[in-house]
Amino acid sequence: MIVLFLAALVSLASAGIKEDHEVKDLPGLNGTLSFKQYAGYFSISPTRKLAYWLLESQGNPNKDPLMLWLDGGPGCSSLSGILLENGPFRISTAGKPDGVLYENPHAYNKFANVLYLEAPAGVGFSRLDDDKFSFTDNETATDNLKFLQEFLKAYSEYENRDFFISGISYAGCYVPHLADTIINHKDEIKLNLKGIAMGNAITDQKWLNQLSIPNTAFYGILRLNKLNEWTNEYCPTGFENFCGKEVAQSPTANVPINRYDFADQCGPDCEEPFMQAFLNNHKVKDALHFEHKHWTHCNESLMNTFFQNLCDDAEALVRDLLAHKIRVLYYFGTTDNRVPFISGDFFARKIGGNGELTHWFVNGVYSGTKTHYPNNITFTTVLGAGHPSAKHKPQQVANVIQKFISGDDNWDA
Incomplete structure (x- = not known):
């Protein structure tokens, strides 16, 4: 009897949290x-609490999967995912200084319930009240697991739901x-993890600068004779072998381009002031139940902490996930030179072996390559997309994610 009474109290408390957290009005939204x-x-x-923003599915919220979205950095806010990439509304750069939102018809919550999490603590609106706490990837994962456990107490309808992390x-x-x-x-959390999907993803930190060199040559930004000269001198065994510290001497070091997108001269600075003004609007903070803390896109202090102990290589983790039948997707924009698509291609081939290369189209327009490997890792390129891929190619990237979640092998749309 006591057990039933306590269970009822927990249920009422959880229902109260969900009701209190509902966003009923959002300034700037028409x-x-x-x-x-x-x-x-x-x-x-x-000393730590994490901020979140949950968008129910526009399809069937009671049956559609739950997708967790994490931004990178390290130390950058996932709310940029909503306002600049894959949310149902985007921040306008032509509107009022404090932000006007317009519809994004290619939102991920068209086919999934999407949970945006600001992590680790100290990022965005999330709180960190211990100045001495130092994060690692493992500690961040442990905190994110604790968050999901607390989240499921309040949103029990997602227990045992198909779950994807992206x-x-x-x-x-x-x-x-x-x-x-x-x-x-797995015995401590009721989620049915099915797959992970990562865009423009760091797989091994040391390869990034090295593989940006042939990437610039592919686009004609670096002349082939310069590439050959540098390769012969510093990397004679080929780019699939690490060339060492000489990468800093590469001929691309001072090329005046936007490393995040060859085709975008302005880069993230164009949207950043509008997004920051919107999220620092007190009415927006109140609507989202966030504290009146000054929001910044990236926490430089946390970023510097991570740089002392960056993720070296995700290979062992990904191999273990594949062994547990978790599907893995890597998608890369081809005009990103910060995390070049070649790095994802090398990584997937190293783990996957011999894959099947196909091509996919959206509305009859060529959109990228897709290589699927027998062990359920998939690598795809998104033609003409930068970093992040969904910024300028929202329809194409949403198509990739939807097909991956549904298990549809035909990526044409």
Whole structure:
């Protein structure tokens, strides 16, 4: 009897949290939404609490999978995923200084319930009240697991739901670490982990600068004779072998281009002021149940902490996930030179072996390559996309993610 009474109290408390966290009005948004959204905090320790924003599916929220979105950095906010990449609304750069939102018809919550998490603590609106706490990828994964446990107490409808983890850039480290942590604590969390999807993902930090060199040659930014000269002198065994510290001497070091997108002269600075103004609007903070903390896209202090102990290589984690029948997707924009697609190609081939190369189209327009390997790792390119891929190619990237989640092998749309 006592057990039933306590269970009822927990259920009422959880229902109260969900009701309190519902976002009923969002400044800057024109029109009404066809889905529910929730935002707020869950405490994971006496000194750390994580901020989240949940967007229910516009399809079938009661049956569609739950997808967790993590941004990279390390130390950058996942809310940029909503406002600049794959959310149902984007921040306008032509509107008022404090932000006007417009519809994104290629949102991920068209086919999934999407949970955006600001992690680790100290990023964005998330709170870190211990100046001496130092994060690693493992500690971040442990905190994210604790968050998911607290989240499921309030949103029990997602228990045992199909679950996917996704993200960009340094999430190439965050995501497999969290997936591995979930597998190792499967009896402690009621989620049916099915797959992970990472865009423009870091797989091994040391390769990034080296592989940006042939990438620039592919696009004609670096002349082939310069590439050959440098390769012969510093990397005679080929780019698939690490060339060492000489990478710093590469001929691309001072090329005046946007490393995140060859085709985008302005880069992230174009949207950054508008996004920051919007999220620092007190009315927006109140609507999202966030504290009146100054929001910045990236926490430089946390970033510097991570740089002392960066993710070296995700290979062992990804191999373990594949052994547990977790599907893995890597997608890369071809005009990204910060995390070049060649790095993802090398990584997938190293793990996957011999894969089948195909091509995919959206509305009859060539959109990229897809290589699927027998052990369920897939590598794809998104033609003309930068970093992040969904910024300029939202329809193409949403198509990739939807097909991956549904298990549809035909990526044409």
